[in-house]
Ligand SMILES: Nc1ncnc2c1ncn2[C@@H]1O[C@H](COP(=O)(O)O)[C@@H](OP(=O)(O)O)[C@H]1O
């Protein structure tokens with residue numbers, strides 16, 4: 001049973017404080033004066049309120065990025081010939097879209113404005129090189145217009161957008177700036193601008209994932225899931241319903257996209273969920289947030305397990321053997337992206353497993369936000385030997401053993417680890 005309450009402890013000072021006006025606009029501008037005002041406010045909130053400001057900014061950045069992605073996904077799903085320069089392929093032939101670069105530029109802009117460029121270090125998935133080739137100008141122009149259109153919405157989120165529209169070179173610079181290499185010391189943000197790009201281009205599930213790492217520890221995580229409704233619904237429902245309804249009549253923007261944003265702060269003891277901001281609304285974090293909790297189901301026979309859609313990303317054969325051994329009876333829930341972490345955190349699935357092929361190195365941006373959200377919602381996430389994931393080694397989860405297992409509770413987790421132990425040597429992983 002999920003409990004839905006608003007916890008005043010997580011944001012002890014209202015984000016939309018009535019005075020002064022500058023503080024209502026969380027990131028009024030990058031001026032030293034404004035940052036100073038915020039530094040004073042943050043100092044007042046030390047202790048219980050640690051990371052409040054970072055969390056509030058991160059939630060706003062992800063919210064605004066979700067609206068950007070929704071618009072791009074709508075356009076991508078238009079019939080061929082009507083969707084312009086929105087998509088291309090990387091060297092490894094995986095898709096990359098205007099949304100990947102535009103979200104990275106937008107989040108980079110928001111974080112730099114709020115915390116100062118000199119204090120903002122970001123690890124993110126995309127680099128700017130493909131955008132800079134001369135033949136990519138239409139793509140870059142689509143990114144530029146997507147970012148500028150998105151930032152006109154900034155005031156609704158309590159942010160003040162740029163005075164003038166951002167230019168090509170500024171957008172390229174914002175993307176290129178996200179080149180931190182992480183490591184065991186210091187503070188850096190970790191961003192996957194569009195996780196599950198394959199799901200995104202197919203009109204299916206995807207996520208926007210932002211986390212903050214301090215001295216190798218994930219201290220906060222935010223997960224935007226634009227196609228994961230606030231009400232409990234079957235995750236694949238969206239896709240089928242969308243496809244069917246799109247054929248009958250073109251959707252009004254936002255009509256079926258009642259997505260959510262999940263967030264948690266390490267050690268906060270709670271994880272939260274809020275709806276995506278409606279086009280007619282002004283952002284108010286406190287009003288809309290609900291506590292989320294993992295499922296209390298511990299009987300494998302009643303448990304749901306989720307895994308990647310793509311066999312190439314995780315062995316379906318191996319997980320089928322594991323769930324059989326453990327006694328999970330339900331069909332796997334195959335979902336793109338970190339929405340799987342969200343499903344466990346919200347109590348809609350009890351288990352998430354991923355077993356990539358030997359030699360594949362998991363990246364920190366594909367897991368950081370999801371791990372802290374599940375843990376604070378009451379779940380357990382480790383590698384498949386039972387060790388915590390190590391976010392202190394740079395852009396990869398170095399030392400990750402065998403695979404990743406996230407569970408709603410310790411009992412299920414232990415049973416799966418035992419099943420992995422028993423079958424690992426005879427597997428071809
Ligand atoms: N061969 C592989 N094995 C495992 N994971 C892979 C992979 N190739 C890509 N991925 C990762 O899997 C993510 C998608 O997850 P899922 O399969 O659960 O939907 C991709 O994120 P992006 O889509 O952000 O690139 C990518 O980081």
Ligand SMILES: [Mg+2]
Nearest residue numbers: 192195196366
């Ligand atoms: Mg990813």
